[in-house]
Amino acid sequence: MSGLMVKLQHLVKQFGTQTVVQDLSLDIEKGEFLTLLGPSGCGKTTTLRMIAGFEQPTSGEIMLDGQYVHNLAAYQRDVNTVFQSYALFPHLTAYDNVAFGLRVKKVPKQEIEKRVKDALRLVQLEDYARRKPDQLSGGQRQRIAIARALVNNPKVLLLDEPLGALDQKLRKQMQVELKHLQKQLGITFVFVTHDQEEALTMSDRIGVMNQGFLEQVGTPAEIYERPSTKFVAGFIGETNLLHGTVRTRDHQHLLVECEGVQVKAPSANVAENESVTIAIRPEKSVLSLEPSHNEQLVQLNGRLTERIYCGGSTRTIVTLHSGQTFVALEKTDQLLPAAVGDELFVQWQPNHGVVVTR
Amino acid sequence: MNPPVLDNAPANQLQNETKLKHQIDYGKAWTIWPVFIWMVLLFLLPMILVFAVSFFSRSSFGGIGFPLTLENYSRFFDPLYFKIIWISCVLAFYTTLCCLVLGYPFAYIIARSPTQYRNILLLLIIVPFWTNSLIRTYAWIVLLRTEGVINTFLLQLGLIEQPLSLLYNESAVLIGLVYTMLPFMVLPLYASIEKLERSLLEASKDLGAKPWQTFWRVTLPLTTPGILAGSLLVFIPSLGLFFIPDLMGGSKTILIGNHIKNQFLTARDWPFGSASSIILMILTLVFIAVYIKITKDKQGKELV
Numbered sequence: 261m262s263g264l265m266v267k268l269q270h271l272v273k274q275f276g277t278q279t280v281v282q283d284l285s286l287d288i289e290k291g292e293f294l295t296l297l298g299p300s301g302c303g304k305t306t307t308l309r310m311i312a313g314f315e316q317p318t319s320g321e322i323m324l325d326g327q328y329v330h331n332l333a334a335y336q337r338d339v340n341t342v343f344q345s346y347a348l349f350p351h352l353t354a355y356d357n358v359a360f361g362l363r364v365k366k367v368p369k370q371e372i373e374k375r376v377k378d379a380l381r382l383v384q385l386e387d388y389a390r391r392k393p394d395q396l397s398g399g400q401r402q403r404i405a406i407a408r409a410l411v412n413n414p415k416v417l418l419l420d421e422p423l424g425a426l427d428q429k430l431r432k433q434m435q436v437e438l439k440h441l442q443k444q445l446g447i448t449f450v451f452v453t454h455d456q457e458e459a460l461t462m463s464d465r466i467g468v469m470n471q472g473f474l475e476q477v478g479t480p481a482e483i484y485e486r487p488s489t490k491f492v493a494g495f496i497g498e499t500n501l502l503h504g505t506v507r508t509r510d511h512q513h514l515l516v517e518c519e520g521v522q523v524k525a526p527s528a529n530v531a532e533n534e535s536v537t538i539a540i541r542p543e544k545s546v547l548s549l550e551p552s553h554n555e556q557l558v559q560l561n562g563r564l565t566e567r568i569y570c571g572g573s574t575r576t577i578v579t580l581h582s583g584q585t586f587v588a589l590e591k592t593d594q595l596l597p598a599a600v601g602d603e604l605f606v607q608w609q610p611n612h613g614v615v616v617t618r
Numbered sequence: 619m620n621p622p623v624l625d626n627a628p629a630n631q632l633q634n635e636t637k638l639k640h641q642i643d644y645g646k647a648w649t650i651w652p653v654f655i656w657m658v659l660l661f662l663l664p665m666i667l668v669f670a671v672s673f674f675s676r677s678s679f680g681g682i683g684f685p686l687t688l689e690n691y692s693r694f695f696d697p698l699y700f701k702i703i704w705i706s707c708v709l710a711f712y713t714t715l716c717c718l719v720l721g722y723p724f725a726y727i728i729a730r731s732p733t734q735y736r737n738i739l740l741l742l743i744i745v746p747f748w749t750n751s752l753i754r755t756y757a758w759i760v761l762l763r764t765e766g767v768i769n770t771f772l773l774q775l776g777l778i779e780q781p782l783s784l785l786y787n788e789s790a791v792l793i794g795l796v797y798t799m800l801p802f803m804v805l806p807l808y809a810s811i812e813k814l815e816r817s818l819l820e821a822s823k824d825l826g827a828k829p830w831q832t833f834w835r836v837t838l839p840l841t842t843p844g845i846l847a848g849s850l851l852v853f854i855p856s857l858g859l860f861f862i863p864d865l866m867g868g869s870k871t872i873l874i875g876n877h878i879k880n881q882f883l884t885a886r887d888w889p890f891g892s893a894s895s896i897i898l899m900i901l902t903l904v905f906i907a908v909y910i911k912i913t914k915d916k917q918g919k920e921l922v
């Protein structure tokens with residue numbers, strides 16, 4: 261079961277003078293659910309297209325299941341894609357769309373019928389088999405696209421923002437279903453999204469991309485709790501970033517000077533006088549009206565500038581004395597008795613901060 | 619309580635929509651008038667004239683005269699003329715087929731070439747139309763005749779010893795017709811191939827289809843509207859074109875178009891020429907009806 265399924269080695273892709281994917285190396289295990297996450301235009305689709313065989317890498321190698329594939333055309337690779345735009349065949353019914361891959365591979369008729377029906381059942385669209393794509397809703401089309409790819413039982417399934425067109429509720433439901441399907445079938449998924457919540461809930465591992473670079477690869481918890489770059493810290497979830505210079509360091513802590521204030525942070529592999537950024541999640545910080553006398557806490561003061569109601573929690577925005585804004589999360593039913601303009605203190609445990617240098 | 623409100627809403631909407639439709643109809647009517655007048659003057663009136671003439675008799679001086687008669691039509695029901703129609707249809711069919719086989723790759727290459735070249739390539743297809751088609755036909759004659767360019771060239775190369783007879787036979791007519799009609803095939807084909815989404819071809823490849831399977835299962839079905847439209851645009855004019863068979867076929871091949879021309883200009887039998895025209899017209903309408911039926915059926919199926 262285990263072993264490498266996809267190996268990307270120093271992939272580079274250029275369109276004209278623009279480098280869209282830069283020196284991307286990544287190993288994906290068999291049966292793994294790997295998500296490529298990143299903002300629009302960062303090269304996610306291009307990376308998938310190189311794996312599928314629609315684009316030739318400018319340099320670098322791709323290995324699928326132990327085999328170099330640079331000389332295999334797209335139709336020869338045991339990989340299927342769920343396209344960002346679905347790309348369902350408009351002249352074929354849902355059934356014929358799903359059967360397409362099996363028919364071109366000359367699978368016996370009876371087996372086709374069985375597998376297509378199973379696939380349609382899997383996406384709960386058995387009753388829509390005879391409809392043409394333009395008679396299906398966006399969500400139904402998306403599910404047909406998934407069934408059309410899955411029915412071929414590929415070694416790797418590439419999904420390019422397959423849930424992009426769905427409303428929040430259906431999206432959540434499909435996330436669960438897809439994840440379930442993937443576990444059940446044991447197919448390797450390479451899933452592309454720019455929705456960080458989706459990435460966190462579904463993936464075994466996440467690769468965060470930015471401007472063609474793969475910034476960090478890790479489990480959702482690693483990515484969320486120990487971002488290795490400023491970009492990752494800022495892109496995954498909400499984060500407060502404090503920029504400063506390392507003043508002193510010992511084996512446990514760093515003392516970083518941020519806008520004239522000394523901020524304690526967990527020890528990291530940095531030198532004195534190096535510029536660093538400390539990332540603190542909103543939910544890791546606490547607000548208080550009184551200064552704390554606990555020497556161990558990091559403490560900054562500022563003024564409450566805005567409160568944004570978000571249901572169970574409230575985002576409270578504090579303007580620090582340095583002028584920087586800081587977002588804290590409060591429980592809506594336990595709000596601090598403070599009004600806009602009031603002076604207050606933001607506090608956190610030094611080891612809840614994450615030090616990043618890039 | 620609630621239901622009446624709910625019932626009212628669509629009714630109101632319907633009223634509004636019909637109102638809107640009336641307004642739009644007025645607007646349409648005004649823009650349609652000039653076209654309508656144009657059609658009456660240049661199309662309907664001549665048609666009526668031809669239709670009327672077809673019931674007169676030929677006068678002794680080559681004009682038309684009484685009595686009114688159906689004889690012009692009954693004369694047409696003769697194996698001789700059926701054969702003319704049959705040969706015309708066969709030749710038009712081959713013309714269409716050749717245009718399709720030649721035009722499809724043509725249109726495909728143009729539609730899939732980089733955007734900046736596409737307009738130039740399309741222009742190259744259309745440019746020959748700016749010269750008179752008669753002149754272009756003569757150009758072909760210069761190429762094909764016994765001491766023409768092709769024969770001279772082949773003789774000089776020593777590939778042949780006797781000049782080939784390339785002109786004044788059915789294949790010469792076919793070459794002429796295909797050459798003249800090709801753009802009518804290429805343009806609708808181009809339009810439908812250009813509309814074809816690249817992602818669909820990629821999806822087909824992705825699902826394991828070899829190039830010819832992609833062509834057969836995706837490209838061809840999705841471009842049939844262009845194929846049908848192009849075929850109609852080639853087939854029907856090919857039936858009536860008379861100068862190409864005249865010039866390139868010698869007097870050997872008589873087609874329906876030549877027959878009609880001969881009645882008007884050579885035999886000076888206007889009534890019989892008119893009757894033949896009307897019959898060709900009816901034939902054409904039948905083909906158009908078949909075309910509409912096929913395209914409607916396709917749409918209909920897509921809705922099931």
Ligand SMILES: Nc1ncnc2c1ncn2[C@@H]1O[C@H](COP(=O)(O)OP(=O)(O)OP(=O)(O)O)[C@@H](O)[C@H]1O
Nearest residue numbers: 275280298299300301302303304305306307344454
């Ligand atoms: N065929 C192409 N020719 C030129 N540039 C291209 C081509 N395809 C993609 N690009 C460029 O490459 C960059 C990355 O594109 P890509 O489609 O991989 O982004 P993405 O991460 O999938 O974005 P999104 O989330 O919006 O889908 C973009 O700047 C895009 O303009």
Ligand SMILES: [Mg+2]
Nearest residue numbers: 304305344420
């Ligand atoms: Mg994309």
